[in-house]
Structure formats: C-alpha cells, structure tokens
Amino acid sequence: MDEHVEKFIAEAEKGLADDTFVKLILSNYKGTDRSLQKISVRIIETKKGKHLMFQSRFDTRDTVKNFSIAEAANELRRRLSSGFRNAHLFTTGGDFQLDIGKRNSRLTTGKPTTKARPATTHDRAKRSFVDPNAFYLKALGIATDKGEIKPSQRDKWRQINKFIEILAGLIEQSELKDKKALKIVDMGSGKGYLTFAAFDYLQKPAREQGRNMNVESEQQPVRPRIQMTGVEQRPELIALCNDIAKAGNFDGLKFVHGTIADFDPGEIDILIALHACDTATDDALYKGIVANASIIIAAPCCHKEIRKQIKPPEMLAGILKHGIMLERTAETITDGLRSLLLEREGYKTKLFEFIATEHTPKNNMLVATLQTRHSNVDKIDMQIAEVKNIFGIARQYLEELLKS
Numbered sequence: 260m261d262e263h264v265e266k267f268i269a270e271a272e273k274g275l276a277d278d279t280f281v282k283l284i285l286s287n288y289k290g291t292d293r294s295l296q297k298i299s300v301r302i303i304e305t306k307k308g309k310h311l312m313f314q315s316r317f318d319t320r321d322t323v324k325n326f327s328i329a330e331a332a333n334e335l336r337r338r339l340s341s342g343f344r345n346a347h348l349f350t351t352g353g354d355f356q357l358d359i360g361k362r363n364s365r366l367t368t369g370k371p372t373t374k375a376r377p378a379t380t381h382d383r384a385k386r387s388f389v390d391p392n393a394f395y396l397k398a399l400g401i402a403t404d405k406g407e408i409k410p411s412q413r414d415k416w417r418q419i420n421k422f423i424e425i426l427a428g429l430i431e432q433s434e435l436k437d438k439k440a441l442k443i444v445d446m447g448s449g450k451g452y453l454t455f456a457a458f459d460y461l462q463k464p465a466r467e468q469g470r471n472m473n474v475e476s477e478q479q480p481v482r483p484r485i486q487m488t489g490v491e492q493r494p495e496l497i498a499l500c501n502d503i504a505k506a507g508n509f510d511g512l513k514f515v516h517g518t519i520a521d522f523d524p525g526e527i528d529i530l531i532a533l534h535a536c537d538t539a540t541d542d543a544l545y546k547g548i549v550a551n552a553s554i555i556i557a558a559p560c561c562h563k564e565i566r567k568q569i570k571p572p573e574m575l576a577g578i579l580k581h582g583i584m585l586e587r588t589a590e591t592i593t594d595g596l597r598s599l600l601l602e603r604e605g606y607k608t609k610l611f612e613f614i615a616t617e618h619t620p621k622n623n624m625l626v627a628t629l630q631t632r633h634s635n636v637d638k639i640d641m642q643i644a645e646v647k648n649i650f651g652i653a654r655q656y657l658e659e660l661l662k663s
C-alpha cells in the first residue's frame with residue numbers, strides 16, 4: 260500500500276493511542292456501490308470498552324459497525340482501498356488530509372480544527388436521565404461528535420428526556436422497580452430514539468439511575484437484565500437500529516420488522532407505543548393488554564378513525580363545524596374511550612400533556628398501570644355506550660379488538 264496511506268493510518272493509530280483522536284471521515288467515493296456517500300469514524304464507549312464506530316451514509320440509509328481499537332488499522336486500510344478518494348483525520352494535535360489518486364496519493368497536514376477531544380459516555384455527568392454523549396444519539400444525528408444537541412434536534416431531545424423521566428417514575432411507583440429482569444416492547448419504534456434511550460437508562464444499575472441508592476451502596480451495582488424489542492414496519496429503520504444496537508453492545512435490545520398487529524410479544528412487563536399512527540395505537544394497546552403488561556405508555560397520534568365517524572349532536576353542530584374543533588373532539592373522544600377500555604381491562608389510567616404543544620402537535624400521553632382489583636365493568640360499559648351514542652360513533656377499533 261502507498262506510503263502516504265500507511266502514514267495516514269499510522270497517524271490515526273497514534274491519535275487513538277494517545278487519546279488525541281477526534282474523528283475521521285472518508286469521502287469522495289468512486290467505488291462500485293453507487294449509493295455509498297461517505298463513512299464517518301468516531302470513538303464510542305461501550306460496556307466492553309472503547310471502540311471505533313464506522314457509520315456509512317448511503318443515499319437513503321445509514322449503516323453502523325463497530326471495531327475494537329486493535330482492529331481499527333486493518334479496517335481503515337480495507338476501507339481506504341475500496342474506492343474513497345479523500346480521507347480526513349482530525350486529532351487535537353493536527354488535521355491530516357489524504358488525497359488518493361489512481362497512481363499516487365498525497366498527505367497534507369494542518370493545524371487542528373478542534374483542540375477538544377470529543378466526549379464519550381465515559382465522561383458523562385452522573386444521574387441525568389439521558390446522556391447527551393451517548394453514542395446512539397450521535398449515530399442517530401441528534402447530538403454532535405462533541406455531545407452537543409444539534410439545534411434542529413432540541414424538540415426531539417426534550418421529548419426523549421421527558422419520556423425517560425415519565426418511564427422512570429412509573430417503574431419506581433410499580434412492583435417492577437424490584438424486578439431483576441424486564442421485558443419491554445416498543446411498538447412503532449421508528450428511528451429508535453426512545454427505544455435506545457429507554458434501554459440505555461434501564462440497563463444501568465439502579466445506583467446510576469439515581470434510585471435505590473442505599474440498597475446498593477455497600478454492594479456491587481446490580482445491572483438489571485433488560486430484554487427490549489422495537490417493532491417497526493420500515494425495514495431500513497430496522498437495519499439501522501440493529502446496527503447501532505450491535506455497535507453499542509446493547510445485548511438484549513433488538514428491532515424486528517413487521518406490523519404491530521402481527522407481532523406476538525408474549526408476556527411482557529412494559530409496552531410502549533409512541534406516535535403510532537391512528538389505529539396502530541389501538542393494535543399496540545390491545546397487544547399490551549393481552550400480554551398482561553404492568554405498564555402501558557402510549558402517545559397516540561392522528562385520530563382519523565373517530566373523526567370520520569363523528570355526527571355532532573344538534574347542540575354541538577355549530578361548534579364542531581370548525582375543523583380544528585372536530586379534530587380536538589376526535590382526539591378527546593378517541594383517547595378518552597381508550598382510557599375507559601383500559602380501565603375496563605383492569606388498568607388505572609392517566610391522560611396528560613406529554614410535552615408542550617409548541618414542541619410537538621402530538622402531545623397526549625396515555626399511561627396505564629395494571630391493578631389487582633377488578634373494575635366496575637358494567638359502569639364503564641355504560642359510559643362508553645353513552646359517549647358513542649351521543650356522537651354517533653359506530654365502532655372504536657380497540658373495543659372491537661377486545662370483543663374479538
């Protein structure tokens with residue numbers, strides 16, 4: 260291999276050895292895979308120690324793979340001979356730019372673009388719910404390499420934090436708080452922001468989660484065994500999320516391709532369904548009920564099923580002629596009926612604002628916790644029938660599923 264390429268690799272190895280490595284980018288790809296654009300290489304801290312994460316950007320998807328520091332040089336050598344024409348190494352000591360020509364290559368060095376080493380999870384501030392330096396946030400494009408939340412991702416970041424705070428509070432108040440193993444399903448996991456954040460938070464020993472401090476203070480921290488599955492119908496998101504889970508050694512976290520309705524979760528402790536569209540939320544709630552989940556958390560979105568059916572009573576006709584009013588009424592009736600149906604199945608429910616509407620229009624959160632006492636089925640049935648009757652609603656999807 261060309262001496263400049265070898266020198267470039269040696270500089271990367273040196274940066275890794277003396278902790279001055281910031282990042283490395285391979286670009287200007289002219290190889291056989293026309294959809295490959297670039298590869299970014301960063302350091303990540305996993306349970307198994309420091310690794311290098313290679314994130315490949317294709318036209319329509321990203322893939323992620325990690326390598327031990329010992330494997331880094333060989334992997335870099337392999338990628339550098341695969342058709343990239345440029346490679347840029349950033350270290351706190353200096354920048355190195357490699358231009359690879361057909362016959363020769365050229366290596367130029369310059370002053371460092373940054374003198375700050377990127378933070379990794381290792382440096383994280385203890386006891387926060389979500390660590391902005393977590394590698395998955397960088398891989399998903401929410402945080403920069405320095406562990407700063409990108410301005411365009413602040414709303415998402417707020418949502419992730421709020422969600423983990425709510426989840427942590429629910430577990431703390433339930434019998435699940437003392438369980439050593441939890442089975443969780445996230446229905447409609449999308450890009451996996453919440454799935455990764457929940458898994459990362461829950462797999463930490465209670466001490467690092469900021470709870471049960473006195474129980475563990477004299478002992479080795481206990482790491483709960485978390486088995487978590489994200490279910491998603493878009494295959495490209497499944498591939499990306501599984502890559503990231505593997506890169507981060509998130510053993511116990513997997514993503515499966517399929518629809519919520521077709522997925523059989525078995526017995527589970529927690530069911531999550533955030534922003535699953537329209538009746539997909541009903542499918543998810545139904546699965547949670549059948550799976551006997553102790554906690555069900557849903558943030559429903561688009562309430563089309565009921566909106567189409569509403570025939571306003573005469574008294575409200577003048578009000579519900581406005582689209583926005585009809586929209587809000589559909590939301591209220593849908594989530595209200597879902598809440599009643601969950602109560603009928605033995606859950607205690609809460610409906611509240613997830614995060615303020617200025618950050619997202621989809622902001623109802625429906626939380627259900629399984630109770631031991633029986634519910635007053637007749638009374639709830641009457642309430643459901645009355646609401647449906649007043650608004651001329653023939654069917655509600657969750658109710659149909661529960662009857663089937």
Ligand SMILES: C[S@@+](CC[C@H](N)C(=O)[O-])C[C@H]1O[C@@H](n2cnc3c(N)ncnc32)[C@H](O)[C@@H]1O
Pocket residue numbers: 446447448449450451452453490491492493517518519520532533534535536539542
């Ligand atoms: C708006 S995204 C929300 C993702 C994630 N839960 C969050 O809140 O960040 C909704 C995701 O649910 C998926 N989805 C919707 N209906 C689904 C179904 N019936 N089965 C599986 N996935 C579904 C969509 O493909 C999409 O990725």
